Amino acid sequence: MTDDPATHWLTVLPGGWRLPVRPGQTLLLAALDGGVRLARSCRNGTCRTCLARVVSGQAHHTIDWPALLAEEKVDGWILPCVAAADGDLTIEAPGATELPPRARAPSRT
Numbered sequence: 419m420t421d422d423p424a425t426h427w428l429t430v431l432p433g434g435w436r437l438p439v440r441p442g443q444t445l446l447l448a449a450l451d452g453g454v455r456l457a458r459s460c461r462n463g464t465c466r467t468c469l470a471r472v473v474s475g476q477a478h479h480t481i482d483w484p485a486l487l488a489e490e491k492v493d494g495w496i497l498p499c500v501a502a503a504d505g506d507l508t509i510e511a512p513g514a515t516e517l518p519p520r521a522r523a524p525s526r527t
Contacts, residue, residue: 425438426503428449430456430511431473433514433515435453435454435514439502444480444500445507445509453517453519454517456468456498458499461499468498468511470495470498471493471496472495472496472507472508473509473510474508475504475505475506477501477504479496479497479500479501481500496509498511
């Protein structure tokens with residue numbers, strides 16, 4: 419997967435994890451595939467549990483109405499469960515933790 423020139427990189431702070439993310443893949447799934455757990459609950463953009471801030475790069479939401487205020491969007495907040503990277507991206511997700519090897523998601527190709 420990482421040899422694909424269309425693959426982007428997601429960096430999750432404060433842990434500094436650098437993970438591959440496929441175009442169109444949600445940031446939440448990319449993190450899980452890479453062994454990093456982001457806070458989550460609904461996975462459909464309504465509960466705000468996964469709220470994270472873009473530090474650098476750009477992302478877009480895969481749904482029209484994520485549960486964010488216009489001001490939050492302007493300030494760089496996203497919902498990783500329904501957001502995809504537009505290129506290399508760094509997010510700040512304070513509750514992120516590394517998954518133990520046995521709990522990691524299988525790679526999705």
